Amino acid sequence: MSERQQPWSDAEVRHGRLLVLSDNPISRAITTIATAAGREVVVVADDDGGPGLDPQPGDAVVLCDHDAPDAPAVLRHALGSGAAYVAMMASRRxxxxxxEELTAEGVDTSTLHVPAGLDLGGKGPGEIALSVVAEVVAESYGRPGGPMRG
Incomplete structure (x- = not known):
């Protein structure tokens, strides 16, 4: 009898936290999906500079509200923090x-993922959240996030 091989590993993998600002349908869906994927999620509901949003090396930061008055401050802080992934949901415009605003201030935006997520084509909060969590996972393993088939 042959031994069955499982497509997953039981080895514990340590990842940074997923820090999400602010509380809305997309951030709630991110929490559900990322938690199911074994990620610790912290949602900061306040739109006032992200108090408590203290990114550490290895953390992922996702700004889910591009109209938040503190978006530039949150991104400026996250990009300078050593977070492994920094993203914002926003239209391309x-x-x-x-x-442009952050670059003019001298902030290095070369690692900023905007718009956040992989291009899955989803429109609803759950589908958008899936694309964001997929990108966070891919980035944490140094993968591009494309199809696995050759």
Whole structure:
């Protein structure tokens, strides 16, 4: 009798936290999906600079509210923190303006993922959240997030 091979590993893998600002349907879906994937999620509901959003090396930071008045401050802080992944959900137009603003201030935006997530084509909060969590997972393993088939 042959031994069955499982497609997963039981080895414990340590990842940083997934820090999400602010509380909305997408951030709640991110919490559900990322928790199921074994990630610790911290949602900061306040739109006032992200108090308590203290990114550590290895953490992922996702700004789910591009209209938050503190978006530039949150991104500035996260990009300078050593977080492994920093992203913002935004239209390409809004993203371009914000990136331009941060770059003019001297902030290195080369690692900023905007718009956040992989291009899955999803429109609803759960589908958008899936694309974001998939990108976080891919980044944490140094993978591009494309199809596995050759």
């Amino acid at each position: 809004r993203a371009a303006g914000l990136v």
